[in-house]
Amino acid sequence: LEFCESAAPDCSSHVDTASNKHPSAEPGQTRWKANILNLTQHLELFKLSCKKLIEALPVDEIDGNFVRTVKNCIFSRSNPTPLRGSLRLGAVSKDVIEGILDLDVAVTRSEDFLLYASGAKLLPGSAPLAHRYGGHQFGYWAGQLGDGRAHLLGQYLNRNGETWELQLKGSGKTPYSRFGDGRAVIRSSVREFLCSEAMHFLGVPTSRAASLIVSEEPVLRDQFYNGNVKTERGAVVLRLAKSWFRFGSLEILAENGEIDLLKKLLNFVIGEHFSWIHSDDPDKYLVFFSTVVTETAQLIAQWISVGFAHGVCNTDNFSLLSVTIDYGPFGFMDSYDPNFVPNSSDDEGRYRIGAQAEVGLFNLEKLLVALSPVLTQRQKKQAKIILKGYLDIYQMRLQQLFKDKLGFLGDEEEDEDDHLIVLLLKMMEDTRSDFTMTFRQLSEVSTNQLRSRNFTQMWALEDLSSHKLFSDWLIVYLQRLSRPQSESDLHRQQRMKRVNPRYVLRNWMAESAIRRAEESDFSEVELLHHILSSPFVTQDSAEEAGYAARPPLWANRLKVSCSS
Numbered sequence: 001l002e003f004c005e006s007a008a009p010d011c012s013s014h015v016d017t018a019s020n021k022h023p024s025a026e027p028g029q030t031r032w033k034a035n036i037l038n039l040t041q042h043l044e045l046f047k048l049s050c051k052k053l054i055e056a057l058p059v060d061e062i063d064g065n066f067v068r069t070v071k072n073c074i075f076s077r078s079n080p081t082p083l084r085g086s087l088r089l090g091a092v093s094k095d096v097i098e099g100i101l102d103l104d105v106a107v108t109r110s111e112d113f114l115l116y117a118s119g120a121k122l123l124p125g126s127a128p129l130a131h132r133y134g135g136h137q138f139g140y141w142a143g144q145l146g147d148g149r150a151h152l153l154g155q156y157l158n159r160n161g162e163t164w165e166l167q168l169k170g171s172g173k174t175p176y177s178r179f180g181d182g183r184a185v186i187r188s189s190v191r192e193f194l195c196s197e198a199m200h201f202l203g204v205p206t207s208r209a210a211s212l213i214v215s216e217e218p219v220l221r222d223q224f225y226n227g228n229v230k231t232e233r234g235a236v237v238l239r240l241a242k243s244w245f246r247f248g249s250l251e252i253l254a255e256n257g258e259i260d261l262l263k264k265l266l267n268f269v270i271g272e273h274f275s276w277i278h279s280d281d282p283d284k285y286l287v288f289f290s291t292v293v294t295e296t297a298q299l300i301a302q303w304i305s306v307g308f309a310h311g312v313c314n315t316d317n318f319s320l321l322s323v324t325i326d327y328g329p330f331g332f333m334d335s336y337d338p339n340f341v342p343n344s345s346d347d348e349g350r351y352r353i354g355a356q357a358e359v360g361l362f363n364l365e366k367l368l369v370a371l372s373p374v375l376t377q378r379q380k381k382q383a384k385i386i387l388k389g390y391l392d393i394y395q396m397r398l399q400q401l402f403k404d405k406l407g408f409l410g411d412e413e414e415d416e417d418d419h420l421i422v423l424l425l426k427m428m429e430d431t432r433s434d435f436t437m438t439f440r441q442l443s444e445v446s447t448n449q450l451r452s453r454n455f456t457q458m459w460a461l462e463d464l465s466s467h468k469l470f471s472d473w474l475i476v477y478l479q480r481l482s483r484p485q486s487e488s489d490l491h492r493q494q495r496m497k498r499v500n501p502r503y504v505l506r507n508w509m510a511e512s513a514i515r516r517a518e519e520s521d522f523s524e525v526e527l528l529h530h531i532l533s534s535p536f537v538t539q540d541s542a543e544e545a546g547y548a549a550r551p552p553l554w555a556n557r558l559k560v561s562c563s564s
């Protein structure tokens with residue numbers, strides 16, 4: 001490896017393997033350099049640990065990845081199954097590799113990285129686990145689900161003092177694979193890699209993706225469940241979250257009457273991730289529930305504010321930490337439509353974008369059922385009252401987000417603001433205006449242009465302005481923008497541009513990148529990844545690619561199913 005050979009063998013930093021910390025692990029200090037020792041050693045010094053998890057939570061020690069019903073444990077030991085054929089790095093997130101994992105991104109060019117990040121080789125300290133969880137899928141209890149194609153490699157404590165859990169997805173069978181093959185295909189892995197990173201840069205809480213490794217292993221998939229089975233190729237995403245526990249992690253324990261274990265897991269999650277809740281607090285589970293209610297409401301409001309529909313809002317896909325997890329048949333709306341259903345497998349539109357808030361409530365009700373065995377009668381009553389406040393929390397957050405999107409300052413004008421938001425959305429729905437670009441162009445247009453309705457090259461505003469109520473709306477909107485008077489129009493535009501992205505991962509953009517990736521050309525994946533890392537900034541390469549232009553006609557015909 002060129003950059004390795006020319007590297008000086010000086011070790012400007014090293015790792016204290018005993019404590020699993022950098023000796024000089026102060027935030028903001030110099031990163032590890034790729035030239036310390038060599039790349040292999042560099043990765044070998046990267047220490048993971050499962051100690052905390054397995055000391056606190058029981059593990060099913062039965063060996064082998066054969067499918068089984070697991071009881072009385074949180075995890076099963078499970079080793080990844082290496083992908084067949086040659087491996088290739090399809091994408092890498094420098095932000096994650098350097099900013100979270102403290103590695104120099106140069107390591108990802110090494111042969112070893114391909115092996116570690118695909119599960120063929122285990123990072124030091126890693127003792128892979130598959131998590132046992134259940135869940136309500138499409139409204140019904142589905143029983144034991146669990147990590148059927150994911151392996152938790154271990155926790156990493158980074159130099160900022162943050163602990164991250166590293167997981168491989170697509171890394172082979174586990175005891176929870178049920179009828180599946182344990183694999184994920186390039187198509188879905190590109191989508192997960194790109195979207196989780198894009199969501200982070202949109203400011204939406206999410207799991208992260210470090211890398212995408214593609215292989216030559218043939219994987220059979222019926223992409224649209226129409227009997228047309230095709231051979232695709234297997235891929236693995238190395239992804240990270242502060243915790244991968246889901247609503248379903250608790251549900252399965254309550255369903256099976258494993259109440260001591262339910263308490264154990266709750267105490268662990270609270271101790272690790274809700275540290276402001278005191279372990280002696282008799283109301284700790286209630287406070288925990290209240291926090292999850294608030295944060296779930298806020299997360300869903302954030303999804304809506306960027307036009308994101310998750311697609312499969314089952315309780316096994318709702319994180320206890322309220323971060324977005326499981327990027328399957330998600331979609332960003334093009335035209336504004338509350339009935340937008342991103343998942344072609346969702347015939348009834350259960351998870352249409354406009355129903356996500358209610359589905360969040362359904363899921364929280366199921367979470368409360370799971371918590372009930374550890375709550376007193378009084379606490380159960382209080383929990384129900386907390387749950388009644390969920391939709392208000394959601395509405396308040398949503399209103400604030402949309403006020404920000406429309407550039408409103410101050411909060412004295414609530415009724416008028418509400419009216420302006422609701423009427424705008426109604427006009428957008430009637431005119432099928434593009435969700436992302438309508439808000440973006442309202443951020444880019446000057447009030448003078450608005451006044452004179454000069455929307456040259458502003459295609460989304462042109463669409464919107466065809467509505468018969470637009471002129472009336474505009475008068476009130478302009479009046480509202482003029483308060484407070486002290487702010488310049490330029491400043492108002494800057495403020496709005498910081499919350500209204502110009503680029504989101506539209507299905508057609510992902511699809512175009514996937515088609516090339518399937519031909520082993522990852523240039524468009526890289527381009528999208530780069531552009532979506534600054535979604536609020538106009539970029540020449542994105543404009544050239546048409547990412548802020550009217551979506552192509554073929555975008556309407558695209559379908560994304562659960563097949564992945």
Ligand SMILES: Nc1ncnc2c1ncn2[C@@H]1O[C@H](COP(=O)(O)OP(=O)(O)OP(=O)(O)O)[C@@H](O)[C@H]1O
Binds near residue numbers: 147179326
């Ligand atoms: N190809 C597969 N092989 C084995 N199990 C699978 C496969 N695809 C999905 N599953 C399992 O089916 C369940 C539901 O699948 P879903 O698509 O929601 O999850 P996922 O995308 O695999 O995982 P995650 O939620 O961790 O991102 C999960 O338990 C998942 O592990």
